[in-house]
Amino acid sequence: ACRFSLAxxxxxxxxxxxxxxxAKGCTDPVIGPILAGMYTxxxxxxxxxxxxxxxxxxxxxVNLYFWDDRDGPENSGWWFAPVIGGDAVWAFTPGGGDxxxxxxxxxxxxxxxxxxxxxxxxxxxxxxxxxxxxxxLVDLASRLSGLAGRLEMPGAGTHVASxxxxxxxxxxxxxxxxxxxxxxxxxxxxxx
Numbered sequence: 770a771c772r773f774s775l776a777x778x779x780x781x782x783x784x785x786x787x788x789x790x791x792a793k794g795c796t797d798p799v800i801g802p803i804l805a806g807m808y809t810x811x812x813x814x815x816x817x818x819x820x821x822x823x824x825x826x827x828x829x830x831v832n833l834y835f836w837d838d839r840d841g842p843e844n845s846g847w848w849f850a851p852v853i854g855g856d857a858v859w860a861f862t863p864g865g866g867d868x869x870x871x872x873x874x875x876x877x878x879x880x881x882x883x884x885x886x887x888x889x890x891x892x893x894x895x896x897x898x899x900x901x902x903x904x905x906l907v908d909l910a911s912r913l914s915g916l917a918g919r920l921e922m923p924g925a926g927t928h929v930a931s932x933x934x935x936x937x938x939x940x941x942x943x944x945x946x947x948x949x950x951x952x953x954x955x956x957x958x959x960x961x
Contacts, residue, residue, distance in 0.1 A: 789808060789809055789810055789818075789820065790807070790808040790809075790820055790833065790871075791806070791807055791808070792804045792805055792806060792808065792822075792833075793805050793806075795878065797878055797879070800859050800860065800878055800879060802826070803826040803829075803831060803849075803859055804831065804849055804859060804860065804878075806822045806823060806824055806831070807822065807823045807824075808820035808821060808822050808823065808831075808833055809821055809823060811832070814834040814835055814836070814853050814854070815834075815835050815836060815837040815839075816835075816837070817834070817835035817865070817869055817870075818869065818870070819832060819833070819834040819835075819853060820832065820833040820834070821833075826851075829851040830851055830852070831849060831850075831851065831859075832848075832849070832850055832851065832852065832853050833847065833848070833849050833871060834847070834848055834850070834853045834854075835847050835848075835865055835871075836848055836854065843863070845863065845864060845865065846861055846862050846863040846864050846865050847861070847862050847865055847871040847872065848860070848861050848880070849861075849880075858880045859878070859879060859880060860876055860877060860878040860879065860880055861876070861877050861880035861881075862875040862876045862877065863875065
C-alpha cells in the first residue's frame, strides 16, 4: 500500500495561488513521485476547492478534486488525476460528506487498490519545514532534546560510545545523550 502524508497549510491561506496542500511520502514507485509535491487551489469542482500540483508530473498536470454523486455514489469522493473528471486517475477516497477539503484517511492508491491507512493531515508549517533537510535536522534535534530529559541513564560510572568512538559519560547527563544521538541520526540524512 502507498503511504503518503497530505499536509494542510494553516487556515486563511490564499483562495488561489499560494501553497495549500503538500503530498509526500508515497512509496508506490510509479504513483508516489506523481503525487508528491505542493498543491494550490485552482478553482473548484462540484462545490469544493480543486487543487493543482505546482509542478507537472512529466508532461501531465496533477489535480486533486472532489466529484459528487451525479455519476453514482461509487464515483463520489476525492480524486488525484491528470484532468478533472477524466477517466485516468491515480488515487481515490470515497465519500466526502460536507467536508470542503480532502479527508485525512481512506485513500486508495492506486485508485482501485487497497486503502492506505498511512495518509494523515497535519499543520502545514511543520510539513513545509520538514521538506528541507536542514530544517528536518533542527526539528529532530528539538524532539530529541525533549526526549533526552526523560531518558533513564545508566548507573554512575557507565560510559556509552558514540559513533566516532568517543566515550560519553552517560550517568544522568541529558546533554551527553543529545550529543550521542544527534550524529547518529544526522548521518543517514546525508543521502537525501
